[in-house]
Amino acid sequence: MRPFLKLAAAAACAVGLSAGAALSDKDVPEIKEEYRFVMIPILAQAWFDIVHDAAADAAEQLSEQMGTNITIDYQAPASADLVEQNTLLERAIATQPDGIAIDAIDVNASMPILNEARDRGIPVVLFVSTAPQGSQFTYISNDFYVQGRILGEELMNRIDGAGKVAILHGVPTNSAHADRYQTLTDLFAEYPNIEIVDEGFDYDDVAKAQTEASRMLAANPDLDAIAVVDAAGPVGVGLALQEAGRVGEVQYVGIDDVPQLQELMRQGVLDLSIATRPRMIGEWSTITLMLQNMGFETPSWIDTGIGYMTPDLVADGNIDGF
Numbered sequence: 001m002r003p004f005l006k007l008a009a010a011a012a013c014a015v016g017l018s019a020g021a022a023l024s025d026k027d028v029p030e031i032k033e034e035y036r037f038v039m040i041p042i043l044a045q046a047w048f049d050i051v052h053d054a055a056a057d058a059a060e061q062l063s064e065q066m067g068t069n070i071t072i073d074y075q076a077p078a079s080a081d082l083v084e085q086n087t088l089l090e091r092a093i094a095t096q097p098d099g100i101a102i103d104a105i106d107v108n109a110s111m112p113i114l115n116e117a118r119d120r121g122i123p124v125v126l127f128v129s130t131a132p133q134g135s136q137f138t139y140i141s142n143d144f145y146v147q148g149r150i151l152g153e154e155l156m157n158r159i160d161g162a163g164k165v166a167i168l169h170g171v172p173t174n175s176a177h178a179d180r181y182q183t184l185t186d187l188f189a190e191y192p193n194i195e196i197v198d199e200g201f202d203y204d205d206v207a208k209a210q211t212e213a214s215r216m217l218a219a220n221p222d223l224d225a226i227a228v229v230d231a232a233g234p235v236g237v238g239l240a241l242q243e244a245g246r247v248g249e250v251q252y253v254g255i256d257d258v259p260q261l262q263e264l265m266r267q268g269v270l271d272l273s274i275a276t277r278p279r280m281i282g283e284w285s286t287i288t289l290m291l292q293n294m295g296f297e298t299p300s301w302i303d304t305g306i307g308y309m310t311p312d313l314v315a316d317g318n319i320d321g322f
Contacts, residue, residue, distance in 0.1 A: 054282025148183030209236020
């Protein structure tokens, strides 16, 4: 069996494809000398760097196994700007790559362009952002509603289910951020002694998150907790708490495992972060695009599960992520 067929068989089992979905050796398209996959995140940011690095590592490993050359063409918008991201997406399609992986700022707004890519025969996978029902695009993520529920319940435990809470939202049109936000508001409504006193947006930008968290802390001297919905939020909140001298006074639980958040955990600013497993997301973005290039139909959802980052994991230095 060719090296790729071994990989494909293992991948098929991992994502739950039936044995009948496997291709025979003669059905497998000829492996090209090179493949170029374009990866477009929401913006240039540390969490997406982890995704990109993992995607590139997977590309290198597959290249060695298959005797080809797979490259990840990483194109990150400077900020979470829908127009800029869609422009990058359109430009990528015009270059006819072998695949596109994208975390869409607003998947519904980008759907006509994504459909254009598919119409041109370009494999497309969404990572983090959720594919609309019936769109037939594969997306790679965990269950963000469940993740938000875990985060919110942990936060409630830290303030005994009572007090004043602020919510720091991310990119309002991004499905992952929106799902976590909805979960938090649903959960807090179950607690009669919880009052949401402030809300803001950081657009997945650490500097904006710190500025917004500092504003919340100044405006609410009796604030008990801040809830976050993206990877930039907990870093910004931690920095703002340190700056205001309110570490331990205002509770929060992190999301994800970026290096700066790991450092804040070692400094005692937080004791738990619920991670989206960016390394696995990056790896499976590459694997899924390669499977599609080889003629496999991939599942609608590849669930990466949820990681838990605790102080013991980072005590001796930064971990490589989940």
